[in-house]
Amino acid sequence: MNEFIPTLLKLQELEKKRYDFQSILDHQVAQAKKIKEPWVDIKNSIDEKKARIKKMKVEQHQIELEIETRNQSISRLETQRFETKKNDEFTTMGEEINNYQDDVEELEITLLAKFETIEKLEEKLEKEIETATALKPQIEKELGLFKQKLETAKKEVIELESAIAHLGKKLPSDTLEHWHRLSKNKAGLKTVVLFNDSANVCPSCNMNVQPQIKIDIAHDENLVTCPSCASFLYLEDDHCE
Ligand SMILES: [Zn+2]
Numbered sequence: 001m002n003e004f005i006p007t008l009l010k011l012q013e014l015e016k017k018r019y020d021f022q023s024i025l026d027h028q029v030a031q032a033k034k035i036k037e038p039w040v041d042i043k044n045s046i047d048e049k050k051a052r053i054k055k056m057k058v059e060q061h062q063i064e065l066e067i068e069t070r071n072q073s074i075s076r077l078e079t080q081r082f083e084t085k086k087n088d089e090f091t092t093m094g095e096e097i098n099n100y101q102d103d104v105e106e107l108e109i110t111l112l113a114k115f116e117t118i119e120k121l122e123e124k125l126e127k128e129i130e131t132a133t134a135l136k137p138q139i140e141k142e143l144g145l146f147k148q149k150l151e152t153a154k155k156e157v158i159e160l161e162s163a164i165a166h167l168g169k170k171l172p173s174d175t176l177e178h179w180h181r182l183s184k185n186k187a188g189l190k191t192v193v194l195f196n197d198s199a200n201v202c203p204s205c206n207m208n209v210q211p212q213i214k215i216d217i218a219h220d221e222n223l224v225t226c227p228s229c230a231s232f233l234y235l236e237d238d239h240c241e
Pocket of ligand 1: 202203204205206207226227228229230231
């Protein structure tokens, strides 16, 4: 067999393990996300309510200031009104005072509505905080149950990736590149397959193989790949010249 086949076979073995641990890891990560979902939802809802309350309190303060300004105008006008000797000025100021009073009344209604909304939101917020507080230990407990499994899978993946990178240095760069691309496409399936020289098909994809390919495999000088599925093809040593 070609001199690089043993390395490729070893890489394939490592990649299969890496792929399996990665699958476990992906599954665990997805599970953890699912467990955290109700917690994340309630946290978002709490944050959203806090922001709304904060915004409404600013608006509330704004309205209070507007009421104060109008009340100041009213008392200023009232003083002026009783000082004036002119009838028409007296009447105009009276109308102005009425207008300001209408404004104040309207603003007070808006203010009251805001007070009520804030109060309701604060009640809901309090309940949500209670729920979240109760939920937290339960979720942490559930997460803890497979945390170990997740950590182990993560560690294995990292170690296998490092072993693959180390072993890969033994291959010519174009061969390594081809193998990496192939591994990615094959998703855990074989990338280096033993060729059956009595058959005319690639054992990986079952597509027919040209006679020249069979000759090339037997003559182990160059690495041979399947023209259909790109798998590396090889024969055991006793089949080779
Ligand atoms: Zn093939």
